[in-house]
Amino acid sequence: MALLSSKWVRSDTSPRVVDFKAVRYIFESGIKLEAKPQVVAMAATLYHRFFEECNPEDYDHYLIAATCLYLAGKVEENHLKIRDIVNVFHKAVHPQLEPLDLADEYWLLRDSIVQCELLLLRVMKFQVSVDHPHRYLLHYLKSVQDWIAPDILAKLPLFRTCWSLLCDFYHLPSCLRYKPQHVAVAIIYLALECYGVTVLYNNDAVLRWHDTFCEDLGKDQLWKIMEDILSVYDAELLEN
Numbered sequence: 001m002a003l004l005s006s007k008w009v010r011s012d013t014s015p016r017v018v019d020f021k022a023v024r025y026i027f028e029s030g031i032k033l034e035a036k037p038q039v040v041a042m043a044a045t046l047y048h049r050f051f052e053e054c055n056p057e058d059y060d061h062y063l064i065a066a067t068c069l070y071l072a073g074k075v076e077e078n079h080l081k082i083r084d085i086v087n088v089f090h091k092a093v094h095p096q097l098e099p100l101d102l103a104d105e106y107w108l109l110r111d112s113i114v115q116c117e118l119l120l121l122r123v124m125k126f127q128v129s130v131d132h133p134h135r136y137l138l139h140y141l142k143s144v145q146d147w148i149a150p151d152i153l154a155k156l157p158l159f160r161t162c163w164s165l166l167c168d169f170y171h172l173p174s175c176l177r178y179k180p181q182h183v184a185v186a187i188i189y190l191a192l193e194c195y196g197v198t199v200l201y202n203n204d205a206v207l208r209w210h211d212t213f214c215e216d217l218g219k220d221q222l223w224k225i226m227e228d229i230l231s232v233y234d235a236e237l238l239e240n
Contacts, residue, residue, distance in 0.1 A: 019171075019172070021061075022062055026040060029088045033084055035069070037167070040167075043065070044068070046072060049123075050064055062089075062093055063116055064116065066085055067117050067120055071121070071128070086106060087106075132180055136181050147209060156195055158192075162188055171235065174228040177228070178225055186222055186226050
């Protein structure tokens, strides 16, 4: 039994909107379950990877999303109880309904996730290890902060903005296209552009600040990643 029957999705709903909602439910449920950021990022990554391999019309997107969150907890060694995932994810998808009792519907949902986990692993060929941008972002931010005037930095929620941009980027499959190091640099570059902040000596230096982190990241690709990050907010407008 699916977490959300296909009849609940309008026939005119685009796959992009369904994907956005499914990943949004992953984030919402992950936050409520106090999962580590890497777990939620892994779940979103698994979700996008699955539908790159499989026909979106053949599967319940919300069941796949819930299963990805369950599997991601195991991969990242932050195990989430399947009962909690069923209850929290079901409430995220159906906020108007009462919490599930330990009755037939709960057990059907639980069994569906267990069976779907095996499907996910087979589709991924059991290769579920991912190098996330998170650790690169933290490392690069520490260095960039040392290159920005302290009085300017004190006024900017730079870390929070970068973290939010990174989380939002996982809502679309374009997050799979790039190296994690490149994504981290693009996130910081975009945040600085939004605030109109220039890194000290950047224009006079032989190397631009981001070249010190990623020599293989060209300007065109940098702008392409930032465009893909911003496209998330276009998808959010469609979803609303």
